[in-house]
Amino acid sequence: MAIWIALSRTKLDCLKRHLRAGLPPVRSGHMDEAIAVSLGIRTYASLLASLKVPDDAPVQVTGWLDPPTMESKLRAFGYEEVGAEFLGTLIEDAMKDPKFFEAESERQKRWAMLQAFRAANQN
Secondary structure: OOEEEEEEEEEEEEHOOOOHHHHOOHHHHHHHHHHHOOOOOOHHHHHHHHHHHOOOOOOOOEEEHHHHHHHHHHHHHHOOOOOHHHHHHHHHHHOOHHHHHHHHHHHHHHHHHHHHHHHOOOO
């Protein structure tokens, strides 16, 4: 059961917090790599590079976040207690968290204001 997601750095941090809270034994770096691989991106560094945009740009990484792929990666790191269904629940919980969208809406407001300012000052 893949989950469609649009990620910014803010949303990625919120997602990671929820996953780590639900799976405290999983090391931070291992969770980072599992998130990236589950999006079809080879490494977490590549994912972060994809998210490097100006602070006020609403550019996001979009894709299918695949809990079974995340589970496989975490099992490869030695975490046998991880299950795809539980990961899917944690991801869906993160996406329901108001903080998942709170900072993003502020960022989008700044982007819209910047675009309006640029348009007004073109001539």
